[in-house]
């Protein structure tokens with residue numbers, strides 16, 4: 001699905017990613033965790049073509065959609081128009097199925113997205129990404145600033161999409177526990193380098209991850 | 219009463235022209251957040267082009283249409299310079315378009331000289347409610363109505379319109395969903411150029427156009443556009459009509475020399491009112 | 505001391521220049537000095553207060569008309585010259601209180617509107633000479649000394665430029681100046697750290713008007729004649745070009761920007777008035793040069809020439825050190 005080989009990305013002279021390797025297989029849910037400024041968003045931005053690689057290769061088979069960090073909706077447009085723009089690349093205008101997958105959006109469809117709550121906006125961002133009929137979804141900071149109940153709801157949706165539609169997910173999270181619970185495999189990115197990788201269980205068990213990300217004392 | 223009607227019709231005619239220039243500003247601003255100072259120049263360029271084409275024997279209609287196309291091309295060129303380089307902040311783009319408006323002077327004087335130009339519009343006169351006025355006013359009003367209906371439909375009903383609005387609403391998210399914001403910005407400049415060009419070919423039969431007529435047009439157009447916060451086409455139409463009619467009444471019942479002041483005072487009043495309502499932080503930065 | 509050397513060299517060099525210049529070159533020298541004064545103010549306004557003014561020539565005009573009107577009504581010319589910056593600054597305060605609530609392109613259009621309104625009011629004011637202009641402005645005299653020839657005006661302008669630069673430099677280095685710099689780096693942050701943003705913006709606006717007003721006053725005595733047509737909108741745009749090209753918020757930038765533009769336009773003017781050139785050549789060339797320089801600098805040297813050169817020099821100096 002996603003195959004990243006020796007990816008290097010620079011902002012001017014600053015190197016944000018150093019020779020990063022990462023794969024996501026079909027139907028797989030993969031976590032990417034790491035501290036602030038590690039380069040997680042840079043990686044997803046490169047996957048979705050917003051950022052240009054300085055070295056290495058990114059190959060993606062199938063369609064990738066991107067839920068960007070920080071609930072990036074189009075504030076002046078209605079929810080329905082936000083969703084439609086998600087289908088811009090593939091000219092998909094049919095928002096009906098999205099309201100079936102995310103019924104919470106139905107009563108909001110005529111509201112302006114900028115006026116919605118954070119959780120509702122995140123739902124719009126997920127729905128908008130689904131409009132691209134993705135085979136793999138890159139979600140940047142699903143839980144950022146959202147109440148646990150809202151996060152649980154979003155997570156349930158991701159699980160369903162994965163189970164029912166075979167959607168592969170690359171989940172970027174600060175909340176490592178959530179990410180490792182949901183995903184089968186994971187990577188730890190620090191200062192632009194992959195410093196650990198493995199199954200969720202392996203990562204959760206490794207002292208380094210437990211220490212820094214799961215808040216388990218020594 | 220007859221005078222009133224006469225002034226009203228003339229005012230609506232010139233108001234339509236301001237509204238068209240203003241709508242060009244709105245389209246560009248909505249998509250790029252740039253206020254295009256060269257917007258008046260598109261009108262002048264199109265007016266001059268049309269006069270040359272007509273003088274060289276091209277039939278009416280074809281000449282004006284070609285001139286509007288030239289306006290669109292000029293808009294595209296201005297867009298390329300103003301936003302073609304990714305990361306140019308809107309404030310810098312404003313200064314660039316200001317520079318290009320001055321550059322247009324050089325081009326216009328070089329090609330067409332500094333004498334005023336005019337050409338005939340729709341021939342004949344129409345009588346309505348006891349007043350006779352040039353039939354050309356009907357064309358101005360009709361064309362403006364069609365263009366505004368089209369612009370409103372473009373933004374409200376089409377995917378490309380949504381994508382255009384999305385570019386300024388949230389440029390990052392626009393790129394996330396695969397919208398090429400530079401291309402959309404250029405498209406908006408092209409549309410702006412065509413709208414300005416249309417204003418130019420429509421106004422020339424009722425108003426002599428010199429190369430520096432762009433100042434009058436940009437001030438009037440900006441006054442109209444500010445009415446809609448530089449975002450809403452229909453408010454811009456209302457603003458343009460109010461301005462045109464106010465000017466025409468001032469000229470008719472008062473002193474024709476004060477027409478420009480009407481636009482300027484209205485412009486200042488509208489901006490002050492908006493500034494009083496919105497805290498400074500919400501206005502566009504320089 | 506070494507840091508002052510370039511300033512002293514330029515100061516002495518320009519002071520020695522007037523006697524070496526012929527008549528038309530002396531005129532350029534004087535007009536250049538006046539342009540520097542206006543540009544210094546505008547550069548502070550744009551660089552420190554972050555505000556575009558497309559109406560800076562109106563302050564120049566107000567200064568000119570103040571000096572001209574007072575002295576044609578047989579007040580001592582020196583009073584007129586002193587009043588010029590004061591009246592301009594007072595006018596800036598009066599219009600600035602409402603106008604400076606606007607930002608960005610709104611303020612740009614508001615200042616443009618201010619100038620257009622002013623021009624048409626002056627053109628209709630018979631007491632100010634109307635559209636024909638104000639004629640018969642006497643030469644400037646201070647005490648018994650009359651500024652009669654161009655050289656004397658050249659020295660007057662030199663002194664006025666030095667005064668402008670010193671005032672501007674001291675203000676930039678003062679405590680309010682540091683507040684201004686905070687203003688430049690972000691208004692919200694400046695307000696949060698206790699800088700009285702509104703008052704400072706108004707003060708810079710008034711200061712820039714005072715500089716322009718003083719320049720306008722000298723211009724009135726030098727030419728002896730003023731008309732609304734001497735202060736077109738394009739003149740305001742020229743000042744913007746000079747300030748932006750040199751580098752906003754730097755005094756050297758204003759100096760370099762104004763000098764570069766004035767000299768370039770002068771050269772092109774000479775070219776454009778050669779026999780065989782069409783009558784419109786000078787104006788076409790000058791429009792083109794303003795436009796092209798402005799656009800190129802904004803795109804390729806967004807901070808202007810002087811900061812770009814400085815950055816290059818420091819880079820060379822620091823790479824030379826290692």
Ligand SMILES: Nc1ncnc2c1ncn2[C@@H]1O[C@H](COP(=O)(O)OP(=O)(O)OP(=O)(O)O)[C@@H](O)[C@H]1O
Nearest residue numbers: 011014016034035036037038039040041042043069
């Ligand atoms: N547009 C940019 N220009 C310059 N540097 C950038 C840019 N975007 C990110 N960076 C830098 O690149 C590095 C990686 O940033 P990135 O946003 O990818 O981190 P992240 O892992 O997503 O962090 P967070 O958890 O805070 O979202 C950081 O040092 C950041 O400062």
Ligand SMILES: [Mg+2]
Nearest residue numbers: 040041042069
């Ligand atoms: Mg991030």
